[in-house]
Amino acid sequence: MQVEKNHSLLHDNTFNIDQKCDEYIVYENERDAVSIAKDLHAPFLLLGGGSNLLLTQDFHGKVVTPTKRFDISVVLRQGSNEPCLKCWAGTTFDDVVDYAVRHGYHGLENLSLIPGECGASAVQNIGAYGAEIKDVLTEIEAVEIGSGRVVTLQASDCGYSYRQSKFKHEWKNKYLILYVTYQLSRAFQPELDYGNVRKQLEAKGITESQLTGELLRETIIEIREAKLPDPLVLGNAGSFFMNPIVDAETFEKLKTAHADLRFFEMPQADGTMKYKIPAGWMIDQCGWKGRSLGKAGVYDKQALILVNHGGARGEDVVKLMKAVQHDVKEKFGLEIKPEVNII
Secondary structure, eight states, rough: EEEEEEEOOOOGGOOOOOOOOEEEEEEOOOOHHHHHHHHHOSSEEEOOSSSEOOOSSEEEEEEEEEEOOOOEEEEOTOOSSSEEEEEEEEBBHHHHHHHHHHTTOSOGGTTTOOOHHHHHHHTTOEETTTEEGGGGGGEEEEEEEOOOOOEEEEEGSSSBBBBBGGGGTTTTTTTEEEEEEOOBBBOOOOOOOOOOHHHHHHHHHTTTTTTOHHHHHHHHHHHHHHSSTTTSSSEEEEBBOOOOOEEEHHHHHHHHHTTOOEEEEEETSSOEEEEEEEHHHHHHHHHTTTOEEETTOOOOOOOOEEOSSSOOOOHHHHHHHHHHEEEEHHHSOOOOOOSSSOO
């Protein structure tokens, strides 16, 4: 266990905003986590890689985080030859995707280059290009804060939906995550019909029969790198806003008012249809793409991303966020909510 007082969080958030916390605690194993959990009282902040975080002030409490290390075990469940990857919470998620693809384990390719750590993948239900982590996540090993009890949580009990889970609501600040297990497949069944994945493959001259996990991962990385800023160069937290999901009635009204409306169909279990409206497209339609307010701005290649041009404070980003939200609401009648955790 590592403990540091008055710790700078500059290198613990990808927005590159320098705020401090009173105490910074790193757990390295189950024993550390149990010890911390038994004596952890509010205020505290559970932190992963800081890639989904906006700091607006110093945090006057304890920040608790798993140590950063590559820690993956391949587990075969009884009666199955399909691989499960059991990953330490502080393992960089994209390192897991890379490991899986290189070993012929499929199901994570579309999630390539998503920032952050494995523990956060379970909290956030990360997703991209038609895939979500809930599609492959099976269980989470965690320590209950207060009791120090080690529990195994089934993914089916975590209340997953688009960028949501119980960890963000009724289970918020309830568990220190130790390990996350992903169920993968030796069979390659690519999802190509979201965004411009298929178009990018065609531009590279790759047919579906030629496609491999390695080529799909490579293509997803190319798409992401072409439109997403490197946080080491330009501070950001990736997609800042969630895409709003609307019912059929609202969708028809939007389509009538905006003939060029972008959307993705989302068939529901009850036979109805919902529609996901790209927030980035709406922000672009409001003229915000590439614009700035002070030292915070909307990225010029992807309007879904807010960036720190250098020296921005958290409150500068919040001011920009509110201005963007206001204009989207005025033009489309929809609220776009932040995906980023604002502290």
